[in-house]
Each structure stands twice: as structure tokens, then as C-alpha cells.
Amino acid sequence: MAMLVEIIISALLVIGGIFGLVGSFGMIKLQDTLQRLHAPTKAATLGVGGVLLASMLYFLLIKGHLSFHELLITLFLFLTAPISGHFIAKAYMARRVRETELPPSGGDYGWAAYNDPPAQPEDDKTA
Numbered sequence: 001m002a003m004l005v006e007i008i009i010s011a012l013l014v015i016g017g018i019f020g021l022v023g024s025f026g027m028i029k030l031q032d033t034l035q036r037l038h039a040p041t042k043a044a045t046l047g048v049g050g051v052l053l054a055s056m057l058y059f060l061l062i063k064g065h066l067s068f069h070e071l072l073i074t075l076f077l078f079l080t081a082p083i084s085g086h087f088i089a090k091a092y093m094a095r096r097v098r099e100t101e102l103p104p105s106g107g108d109y110g111w112a113a114y115n116d117p118p119a120q121p122e123d124d125k126t127a
Contacts, residue, residue, distance in 0.1 A: 005061045009054045016050025019043050033092045041085035048077055 023046075026039030052074045059067040 012054035016047045020047030045081045
């Protein structure tokens with residue numbers, strides 16, 4: 001039984017390490033901010049989650065007591081990673097909109113600047 005537990009814990013550590021490596025490699029190799037966003041929110045989260053799960057199983061099955069520290073860290077990690085990824089994506093998109101879609105200079109910078117109907121040409125009735 002102890003050998004099976006050690007194999008499961010070792011497998012979780014290796015899987016967590018592989019996901020962590022893939023996440024860090026993605027941060028280096030991906031060019032765009034939105035592409036890089038997937039590396040820490042997906043792969044690195046799964047990597048740290050695998051290591052924390054292995055640690056929880058070790059303390060529960062080998063040492064005989066449940067470690068609440070790892071449980072709280074896992075909960076915090078899986079709650080904050082999607083939120084931080086969402087904020088990074090919103091900031092990136094807002095920055096891109098500001099850089100590319102500026103209204104013409106000298107005009108109204110509000111909603112009406114984009115949605116005014118085009119001016120109709122006046123008919124020449126002086127003839």
C-alpha cells in the first residue's frame with residue numbers, strides 16, 4: 001500500500017513539474033499578451049495544483065494528518081488565477097482600443113462622435 005501511495009505522489013509531482021515547465025516555456029516563447037495569458041492561467045496553475053495535491057496526499061496518507069495550508073493555497077490559487085487572467089485581458093483590450101480607435105481631433109470625444117448620422121447634402125434650389 002505504501003508503495004502505491006508513493007507512486008501516486010511521485011506521479012503528481014512529475015505531472016505538476018511538467019505543467020510548470022510548459023507554462024514557463026509558454027511565457028518565454030509566445031509573442032502576444034493574449035497568447036501569453038494562457039501560460040500562467042492554465043499550465044502553471046495546473047502545475048502548482050499538482051504539486052499541492054501531491055503534498056496534501058503525502059501529509060494525509062504518510063504522516064497521518066490533513067494539512068489545511070495546502071488546501072487553502074489550492075483554493076486561493078484556483079480562485080485568483082482566472083480573475084487575474086480576466087483583468088489582464090481587459091487591460092490589454094482597453095489599451096488596444098485606445099491606440100487604434102481614437103476619434104478625429106477637434107471633435108466630440110463622447111458617444112455622439114461615433115454615432116452621428118452623416119450630414120446630408122443640401123439641394124441647390126437657386127436656379
